[in-house]
Amino acid sequence: MAWNEGTEERSQFNSSPYKTEVITSECASGFREPATVIMKNLSAGNSFSYGEYATAGDSAAEITTEFSNCANEYDAIAEYRFGHSENDEWITITDWVQQMRGHDFNRKMAMKELNAAREKDASVRKTIGMITAVGLAAVAANDSNHAAPANSYTNSSRHWANSYYRADGTYIPGHW
Numbered sequence: 023m024a025w026n027e028g029t030e031e032r033s034q035f036n037s038s039p040y041k042t043e044v045i046t047s048e049c050a051s052g053f054r055e056p057a058t059v060i061m062k063n064l065s066a067g068n069s070f071s072y073g074e075y076a077t078a079g080d081s082a083a084e085i086t087t088e089f090s091n092c093a094n095e096y097d098a099i100a101e102y103r104f105g106h107s108e109n110d111e112w113i114t115i116t117d118w119v120q121q122m123r124g125h126d127f128n129r130k131m132a133m134k135e136l137n138a139a140r141e142k143d144a145s146v147r148k149t150i151g152m153i154t155a156v157g158l159a160a161v162a163a164n165d166s167n168h169a170a171p172a173n174s175y176t177n178s179s180r181h182w183a184n185s186y187y188r189a190d191g192t193y194i195p196g197h198w
Contacts, residue, residue: 041098049092053102056085057115064122075123082115 060078064070086102093100101114113121185196 038098041093041096041100044096045093045098045100048096049089049100050102052092053085053089056081057102060115060119064119070123070126075119075126079116079119079123082119086114086116 060081064075064078089102090100180198183197186194188194
């Protein structure tokens with residue numbers, strides 16, 4: 023979008039259609055391709071380093087400056103804006119790079135929190151598993167201490183009663 027020199031409010035509705043058309047045909051062709059490359063690189067869905075964002079930001083600033091210099095040759099103030107913000111606002115490629123860096127940072131922080139929660143969950147599950155195994159081993163050991171003898175030399179007037187729970191919840195161990 024292009025505005026006449028001295029335009030105070032730069033909005034989509036306050037642009038000069040004639041100058042916008044001239045600037046678009048004369049200046050935008052050298053801007054469109056590098057801006058698209060920056061957008062594709064930062065939209066790949068990967069996580070990016072600070073250096074990659076710095077490089078993209080420098081590239082965006084450089085091509086924006088070249089675009090503005092081209093517009094100055096036509097006595098216009100111009101910005102190459104597009105509607106790719108989360109609020110569907112008209113933003114520049116430099117602003118878009120900054121927004122992407124913010125989104126990537128938020129995503130990295132969320133992934134860090136998610137991984138910490140997963141590790142904590144795994145630790146809790148492991149602890150519960152160990153407690154369950156120890157408890158089952160204790161029950162098995164307790165029951166084996168009260169098992170009926172394996173030999174056949176028992177007093178025939180005696181018999182073995184297995185452990186049980188009374189109706190009131192009292193545990194009765196196995197006994198002769």
